[in-house]
Amino acid sequence: MRLLDRYVIRECSKLLLLGLAAFIGVYVIVDLFEKFPRFLQAQVPSPSIARYYFFSLPTILIQVMPMAVLLATLLGLGGMARRNEILAMKMGQVATLRIAWPAIGLGLAASLVAWTVGEYVAPRTSERALNIWRTQVQRLPAHQVTRDSDIWYRAQGDRFVHISLIDAQTGVIRGMSIFDLSPEFDLKRRVDAREAIWTPNGWTLRQGYQLDFSQQPPRVQAFSTLQVPLPEGPREFARVVRSPEEMSYAELKRYIQRLVQSGVTANRYKVDLYAKVATAMVGLIMAVIGVSFGLRTGRGGVMVWVGACIPMAFLYWTLLSLGFQLGRGGALPALVAAWLPNCVFGAGGLISLWRLRG
DSSP: OOHHHHHHHHHHHHHHHHHHHHHHHHHHHHHHHHHHHHHHHTTOOHHHHHHHHHHHHHHHHHHHHHHHHHHHHHHHHHHHHHTTHHHHHHHTTOOHHHHHHHHHHHHHHHHHHHHHIIIIIHHHHHHHHHHHIIIIISOOOOEEEOTTOOEEEEETTTEEEEEEEEOTTTOOEEEEEEEEEOTTOOEEEEEEEEEEEEETTEEEEEEEEEEETTSSSOEEEEEEEEEEOOOOOHHHHHHTSOOGGGSOHHHHHHHHHHHHHTTOOOHHHHHHHHHHHHHHTHHHHHHHHHHHHHTTHHHHOHHHHHHHHHHHHHHHHHHHHHHHHHHHTTSSOHHHHHHHHHHHHHHHHHHHHHTTOO
């Protein structure tokens, strides 16, 4: 690696680490002020609050990484331009695009870090943070979700419910088992159904059988439809479905395959699947934009471009939200909806950078 490359990377890396620390700190403080009344009302102890934000850190890191990369490349190269170091490099026959490559490489490295954290760390820590919020703040019943998105739910009374697959939008359950226990936790009855549908009269189970263990030998009885007095509705069960941020790319892909095989529309989850890759690559897109801004600071001043970053970031997230809504509603293909902001801003950054060649 050339001395020039190491210098550019070192200057931008210092600003990147500083920006990450600042953005994470601001994010946690703002979020704590917003949620503190809920914590106080639920009487959540301080150690649990600390654990909640500790487990939220990987997800926060992914969210603030693009803005930190944007400002690091902008301020890093902008500072060099103000100190006439960019001019000295050009006088040394170093092309503008050649100066930009190390900073863009740093953005690519940041995207790879975001992908790695989002795939291997954030799903596990997000699950633990959300469990703290659900059980200690929202006071939801205890439940356990397996890695295949099966749900174990303790219902009212001495009853446990196992759900193989649930469509959070329609509330239709594919594969449902209900276990009725005695106060001594002896199994009294088990009901297994291929499908469960919520009706005004409660849950209607279809195509299954029930086992009565109160008799000896246990009696098995098949049924085509069965009405079950289960007070929990689809809203309660849908709350415990693992959210996309609690699943890795591979887990979410398997979950989508299970939904499609069971005949459930999975557009919403397909958008979230493609978005995992798209959002990880935002760091690279922001590096390209930051470099093209930073190399122009000699004309307008670095603070002018820093101020331009705020509405640009707002526009990016607005376009991202719009793309997600259009994709989940079926107005756009899921892949297009997830990558729409990256394509628009990436094309703008490349055009702006190309105009600086020389």
